[in-house]
Amino acid sequence: xxxxxxxxxxxxxxxxxxxxxxxxxxxxxxxxxxxxxxxxxxxxxxxxxxxxxxxxxxxxxxxxxxxxxxxxxxxxxxxxxxxxxxxxxxxxxxxxxxxxxxxxxxxxxxxxxxxxxxxxxxxxxxxxxxxxxxxxxxxxxxxxxxxxxxxxxxxxxxxxxxxxxxxxxxxxxxxxxxxxxxxxxxxxxxxxxxxxxxxxxxxxxxxxxxxxxxxxxxxxxxxxxxxxxxxxxxxxxxxxxxxxxxxxxxxxxxxxxxxxxxxxxxxxxxxxxxxxxxxxxxxxxxxxxxxxxxxxxxxxxxxxxxxxxxxxxxxxxxxxxxxxxxxxxxxxxxxxxxxxxxxxxxxxxxxxxxxxxxxxxxxxxxxxxxxxxxxxxxxxxxxxxxxxxxxxxxxxxxxxxxxxxxxxxxxxxxxxxxxxxxxxxxxxxxxxxxxxxxxxxxxxxxxxxxxxxxxxxxxxxxxxxxxxxxxxxxxxxxxxxxxxxxxxxxxxxxxxxxxxxxxxxxxxxxxxxxxxxxxx
Numbered sequence: 001x002x003x004x005x006x007x008x009x010x011x012x013x014x015x016x017x018x019x020x021x022x023x024x025x026x027x028x029x030x031x032x033x034x035x036x037x038x039x040x041x042x043x044x045x046x047x048x049x050x051x052x053x054x055x056x057x058x059x060x061x062x063x064x065x066x067x068x069x070x071x072x073x074x075x076x077x078x079x080x081x082x083x084x085x086x087x088x089x090x091x092x093x094x095x096x097x098x099x100x101x102x103x104x105x106x107x108x109x110x111x112x113x114x115x116x117x118x119x120x121x122x123x124x125x126x127x128x129x130x131x132x133x134x135x136x137x138x139x140x141x142x143x144x145x146x147x148x149x150x151x152x153x154x155x156x157x158x159x160x161x162x163x164x165x166x167x168x169x170x171x172x173x174x175x176x177x178x179x180x181x182x183x184x185x186x187x188x189x190x191x192x193x194x195x196x197x198x199x200x201x202x203x204x205x206x207x208x209x210x211x212x213x214x215x216x217x218x219x220x221x222x223x224x225x226x227x228x229x230x231x232x233x234x235x236x237x238x239x240x241x242x243x244x245x246x247x248x249x250x251x252x253x254x255x256x257x258x259x260x261x262x263x264x265x266x267x268x269x270x271x272x273x274x275x276x277x278x279x280x281x282x283x284x285x286x287x288x289x290x291x292x293x294x295x296x297x298x299x300x301x302x303x304x305x306x307x308x309x310x311x312x313x314x315x316x317x318x319x320x321x322x323x324x325x326x327x328x329x330x331x332x333x334x335x336x337x338x339x340x341x342x343x344x345x346x347x348x349x350x351x352x353x354x355x356x357x358x359x360x361x362x363x364x365x366x367x368x369x370x371x372x373x374x375x376x377x378x379x380x381x382x383x384x385x386x387x388x389x390x391x392x393x394x395x396x397x398x399x400x401x402x403x404x405x406x407x408x409x410x411x412x413x414x415x416x417x418x419x420x421x422x423x424x425x426x427x428x429x430x431x432x433x434x435x436x437x438x439x440x441x442x443x444x445x446x447x448x449x450x451x452x453x454x455x456x457x458x459x460x461x462x463x464x465x466x467x468x469x470x471x472x473x474x475x476x477x478x479x480x481x482x483x484x485x486x487x488x489x490x491x492x493x494x495x496x497x498x499x500x501x502x503x504x505x506x507x508x509x510x511x512x513x514x515x516x517x518x519x520x
Contacts, residue, residue: 002203006031006173007514008507009194009207011180011248012214013038014045016479016499018163020212021172022123023507028515029209032172035196037179037215038243041283044160045216046449046480047496049240049286052152052159053130054120054500055493056113059083063114064149067121070128078140079129084147086110092147092491096317100263100487104458109485109494109501116501117150124166126153132347136408143408146316148493156286159496180248183211183256183475189465191256191474209514210474212506213463214499217450217480218246219267220280228264228452235332236323237272239289239446242280249481252454252463256475259466262483264452268490269323271299272446273356274333288355291443292319293346296407296429297338298389299443301329304368304381306389311428314410316492320448327445333375337367337386337440339433345407351441359440367438374442386433388422393432395419405431449495453483461506474513476506 007029010021013036021034036043058064060083065071071079089110093101121127129135130151135142152159167174181202182195193206218224220242222234252258273289276282282289294310295318301307308325312318326334338346349355359374361367364386368379376382392415397403399417413430415422454477455464461478462471479499486494 003206004203005206005208006033007207008032008209008212008510009205010034010212010214011194012036012045012216012479013043013174013176014047014214014216014479014499015159015163015496016503017212017214018167019120019500019503020214020476020478020507021167022170023504024209024511025170025172027508027511029511033205034167034172034174035178035180035194036174036176038176038241040176042241042243043164043176044156045244046240048156048160048283049281050156050159050496051133051287052155052496053133053148053493054117054150054497055089055148055491056117056150056497057084057086057089057110058114058149064129067118067127067150068129069126069153070131075142079142079144081144081149088147089113092317093494096489096491097487102484105485108458109498112501113497116497116504119504120500124162124169125159126162127151128153132349136345138406138408145408146314146492148316180215183251185256189257189472191472207474208517209510209512210476212461212503212510213248213252213475213477213481214479214503215248215481216241216244217453218249219244219447219450221245225447229267229450230265232327232332233447236269236327236445236447237276237278238280239270239272239448240281244449244480249453252475252477256472257466258472258475259455259464260452260483261455262452262485263487266451266486266488268320268448268451268486268495269327269445270319270448271322271326271334271336271443274442274444275357276446285355288349289446290319291336291350291356291441293338293351294322294336296342296345296431297336298386298426298433300335300337300382300385302331302333302375302377304376304378304385306385306424307334309424309426311426311430317489319492321489323445323447326443330377331375332444334443335371335374335376335440336443337433337438339438340435342431342433343439356441359442360437362436362438364433364438367440371440389415389426390432390434392417392420392422393430396430405429449480451483451486453477453481455484456482456502459505460509461502462509476510478503478506
């Protein structure tokens with residue numbers, strides 16, 4: 001095939017890639033090509049497997065109502081929603097990353113989050129208030145919690161379809177089953193295009209403005225996971241696409257001299273259905289294999305011991321790190337347990353009978369006995385631990401009779417009292433597990449994306465050279481390939497926001513470069 005020429009080439013069809021491509025078109029690039037190595041029915045990368053949630057600064061309910069389509073005037077009167085300020089976002093991001101998040105990257109992410117979500121809405125992304133994931137109905141009112149209120153209609157699957165439709169409308173050309181096998185550059189190191197393979201043939205595509213890499217991390221590559229994340233990570237279940245295997249991330253570093261950045265031994269990983277597919281996510285159920293109801297219950301490992309404080313913080317700030325804790329346990333499994341009172345708060349999309357295997361019993365002893373057939377090694381140990389937990393809960397309630405359960409905030413209901421406590425206390429939402437029927441589900445570690453990536457110029461998303469310390473001309477990146485934002489953990493919804501913020505920047509910068517080259 002003869003070489004082709006475009007203004008901007010984007011690699012990867014996820015949220016970051018489509019954001020970059022549309023931004024390039026909006027900023028003057030005439031010809032924009034988006035390349036995806038996966039077949040069209042795997043479009044969207046990990047975006048498709050998300051819940052479609054965006055974390056953004058907002059100034060109260062009135063700021064987000066114009067963006068959403070699922071709130072009537074009557075419903076709006078029943079909503080309790082605190083503003084989420086830039087300082088709130090910064091505090092949450094720094095808290096969960098132990099103050100390691102790059103201050104300039106995080107500042108841009110936070111300050112541009114509100115405008116970027118409104119830009120997405122103008123580009124066909126259909127937002128709604130996330131009642132099912134981020135609000136509890138308490139005393140007839142919808143109480144939002146955790147600082148994250150926006151999600152996309154039909155979740156990640158809907159987001160991918162909306163991005164595709166908008167790209168087509170804007171004139172972005174998209175090619176599937178078109179993996180990039182090489183990145184072209186001049187003798188001075190400037191990136192000029194890519195080499196693409198299709199049907200066992202290769203061809204060159206030149207890019208006047210540059211190449212934007214949005215091709216994901218290495219989470220679907222077991223050997224790389226074991227090498228960089230550590231022993232045992234080859235055994236983690238892949239939550240999303242099987243196509244994020246890291247080739248272009250490592251090509252950028254090893255062949256183009258891009259500077260690595262971020263937490264290369266860290267990743268986003270969560271509680272995942274132990275019966276889910278292992279090597280890739282399910283394209284129908286996608287995010288429904290997540291099991292995030294643990295804050296209102298307990299988690300036990302195969303030995304019959306608790307191993308995390310399930311109530312240490314709101315779910316948004318713990319779910320992305322608890323997968324790692326499960327992987328560290330014997331056999332890499334755990335059991336989530338609730339009684340009838342706790343189970344009624346579980347979201348149906350994650351815990352319904354047709355989504356997960358629900359193990360039920362009329363007594364703790366019977367439940368523990370059933371779990372021995374699912375990998376529990378000591379039913380007696382689990383039973384004894386649960387009995388001690390209930391005693392500790394009763395002791396706290398006796399000393400604090402006015403303390404009230406409230407799942408929409410850290411309510412302080414604890415297992416610690418003047419009478420003592422547990423070796424591992426639960427510090428919020430410590431409610432009795434005494435009323436049958438009792439429920440358990442078996443979970444494992446599901447990996448979402450890796451945190452290690454490339455260092456960029458925050459203003460342009462231009463990739464920084466290892467040797468020169470300046471941007472490599474014509475090379476940009478966004479999405480999972482960007483390193484330096486997340487360390488050890490991450491606040492829910494900030495990944496999609498990051499992809500859009502920095503994808504938008506990359507598209508703008510590449511389009512500007514293309515226009516400048518056309519004037520030479």
